[in-house]
Amino acid sequence: xxxxxxxxxxxxxxxxxxxxxxxxxxxxxxxxxxxxxxxxxxxxxxxxxxxxxxxxxxxxxxxxxxxxxxxxxxxxxxxxxxxxxxxxxxxxxxxxxxxxxxxxxxxxxxxxxxxxxxxxxxxxxxxxxxxxxxxxxxxxxxxxxxxxxxxxxxxxxxxxxxxxxxxxxxxxxxxxxxxxxxxxxxxx
Numbered sequence: 001x002x003x004x005x006x007x008x009x010x011x012x013x014x015x016x017x018x019x020x021x022x023x024x025x026x027x028x029x030x031x032x033x034x035x036x037x038x039x040x041x042x043x044x045x046x047x048x049x050x051x052x053x054x055x056x057x058x059x060x061x062x063x064x065x066x067x068x069x070x071x072x073x074x075x076x077x078x079x080x081x082x083x084x085x086x087x088x089x090x091x092x093x094x095x096x097x098x099x100x101x102x103x104x105x106x107x108x109x110x111x112x113x114x115x116x117x118x119x120x121x122x123x124x125x126x127x128x129x130x131x132x133x134x135x136x137x138x139x140x141x142x143x144x145x146x147x148x149x150x151x152x153x154x155x156x157x158x159x160x161x162x163x164x165x166x167x168x169x170x171x172x173x174x175x176x177x178x179x180x181x182x183x184x185x186x187x188x
Contacts (some may be wrong), residue, residue, distance in 0.1 A: 001066045004127070008119035011082065011112065013071035016059045018052075024072050027081035027104065028052040034105040039165060040141060041102055059086070066090070069097075069128075073116040082107040085120050087133070095131035095179075097124065101147070108143070114150035118184065121151060125179035135175040138165055148175040152184030 003015035016024050029052050031037055032045040046052035062068025067090050073083035082104050087097040099120075103113050124130045135153050137144030148155075153175035161169040 001063055001069075003060075003063045004069070004123060006071065006119045006123055007076075008073075008115050010076055011116050011119075012074045012076045012079075013085070013116060013119060014074065015063060016056045016070060016072045016084070018056045022079075024056060024081050025049045025052040027072075028055055028084075031081075031084070031102060031104045037102050037105070040138060040144070041100065062088070066092075069124075071116070071120060073112060082110075082112045083116055085113075085116055087120065087124060087130075089134075095129060096133070097130055098134045098136065113147050117147065117151050121177060122183075131179045133177050135177070136162070136172045138163060139171045139173055145173065148173075150184065151177065152181055153177045154181070 005015075006013040016028075018025055026049070028046050029049060032041070032047065038045050046055045059068065059070040062070060068086065068088045069090070070086040071084065072081045073085060074081055084102050086100045088100060089096075089098040091097070099117065101113055101117055121133060124133060135144075135148050135151075136159065137148070139158065154177065156174045156176055159172045159174055162172040163170050
């Protein structure tokens with residue numbers, strides 16, 4: 001599948017890139033250098049431009065093989081990367097996926113992620129025909145919980161000892177949103 005670009009008002013969502021015109025490498029290294037981002041998304045954490053290049057290739061391959069769809073969330077005016085949204089564990093037969101997302105530390109608290117994720121969900125349910133999207137996060141991550149709530153996800157339950165963070169087993173909350181759920185009202 002070719003990468004899908006999404007206009008989300010103040011933000012423009014496009015595939016992660018590193019080419020002769022656009023490079024997201026520095027923004028990826030900066031975002032993942034943040035302790036909170038690394039803490040919760042350590043498996044994907046590019047700590048150098050070489051690792052960020054591999055990250056971009058990994059995301060690009062997901063589009064090419066149609067098993068992972070990812071977006072760099074960019075400011076519509078400056079084109080600066082402000083966040084990232086990834087739909088992974090795609091199951092085309094069931095019409096399901098799981099979402100992972102992050103916000104660049106310089107852009108937290110500005111509503112970037114709820115705006116971008118709601119735009120992705122609109123496309124995923126409408127354009128891509130998905131039916132169910134799961135969102136999981138560590139119980140002690142209130143920022144992720146606020147994103148889930150603002151994006152209209154329904155809390156399904158607590159997954160005990162489902163993740164390892166800081167070398168400790170932690171519980172996660174699992175949320176889902178269905179194509180048949182009403183669109184969320186934007187919360188402040």
